[in-house]
Amino acid sequence: MTDIELGALAAEIALEAGELAARRRREGVHLAATKSTLADIVTDADREVEALIRDRLAAERPDDGFLGEESGAAGGTSGLTWVVDPIDGTVNYSYGIPAYSVSIAVVEGEPEPEAWAGVAAAVCAPGLGELFTAVRGEGAWHDGARLAVTTETPAGALLATGFGYDPSTHDGDLATVRRVMTMARDLRRMGSAAIDLSYVAAGRLDGFFERGLNPWDFAAGAILVGEAGGAVSRIDTDAPRPLLFAGGPDVHARLAGLLAAG
Secondary structure, eight states, X not given: OOHHHHHHXXXXXXXXXXXHHHHHHXXXXXXXXXXXXXXXXXXXHHHHHXXXXXXXXXXXXXXXXXXXXXXXXXXXXXXXXXEEEEEEOHHHHHHTOSOOEEEEEEEESSSSTTTOEEEEEEEEETTTTEEEEEETTTEEEETTEEOOOOOOOTTOEEEEEOOOSSGGGHHHHHHHHHXXXXXXXXXXXXXXXXXXXXXXXXXXXXXXXXXXXXXXXXXXXXXXXXXXXXEEEEEOTTSSSOEEEEESHHHHHHHHHHHHTO
């Protein structure tokens, strides 16, 4: 498959998975487990949606690797890996807040964020009725329109962030917010990193930062931002909770200066 064909496959499966997630949300959410803390939940729908994605990819791309939030990693022989978050924003999903998404990326190289190259991505937010897509060298898109990050923030940058589920990390996260607010117009906290990054790509947000994200949380969104003319970086990658930040060139540079000083 070409990169464009891989992108089309990602979009097709993301839409199908999004429809399943939305249908299960209408039927009623059932908690399956907790993960790192009591607040970090998994629903039956998370597992069912990931199984759908994994089965579809196994049928279409049997030689590719897979890295999913719920079912873990499986190696491949093609040099490509699909990085999947079946429901990003599970707490929103469980409460009936529509800011949740299906995030699918295909990357080239070792299945490590610092080593791979993004090939294509799709982020489907079924509760919001939106699909964001990107293909390497072909741009990022939404509803037939090419996306572009913001380049000027005369009133200050509209930023988004997220917090970890472990209460012991909240003081550090709030300290980061205090540093970053010196350049901010305002702050948003939506609960889905994939949507936050999609909104940066679309120019709806000027920038985003968050500690402790897993690869499946940001793989697709990072491709979107890059293809929309922005930049995504991670620092403290040897620490338990690396810090990711993204934005247009100017916002990214200012975030880098503020966050490196923390």
